[in-house]
Amino acid sequence: KAGVTQTPRYLIKTRGQQVTLSCSPISGHRSVSWYQQTPGQGLQFLFEYFSETQRNKGNFPGRFSGRQFSNSRSEMNVSTLELGDSALYLCASSLPSGVDDEQYFGPGTRLTVT
């Protein structure tokens, strides 16, 4: 079974621009979560989607948004990029419904903001 895929793998943007990252979950997984990983802050939760609904959101500014499509694929968007947004953005998927399901990560998108 194919794992979680994320595109693009690497991205370089300039301050003020916006970016959209994409995530395709493991087949059959309907929950998709997004995380940001930086050397200083570690892994931090951004938001989680299930059946096209955002069920939880982390402590990030409104510039960070996401959505999920009917096929469970998800996108996240960051508008008005800042230098501090440079990070590894990770998507994780888990099985349908249920709570406390194991989350499996994709390879991540490395975003560099200059």
Add this chain to the structure above:
Amino acid sequence: QKEVEQNSGPLSVPEGAIASLNCTYSDRGSQSFFWYRQYSGKSPELIMSIYSNGDKEDGRFTAQLNKASQYVSLLIRDSQPSDSATYLCALISGDSSYKLIFGSGTRLLVRP
């Protein structure tokens, strides 16, 4: 106080030894705990999940959970140089079943 605490290491062990990685947490409402392994430049890989007090074994890995002491550990038996990585402890937040909270990770170095 951080929600999930780990010693950053590095923890250095010789090949073939037992590596013991520890994690403490502050949220007594947390019920689900996970260990991830992350190689440099790669994404986290799930190793173990544990939900009940006691030990859970999977191959060379044993996870231990003590909810009363708010303590989770991971033992790696017969450590190999390929086990050298950062090990992340994570839990599901007690107030949200969809949010993983991670520790900062312990770097493990297995010496040949």
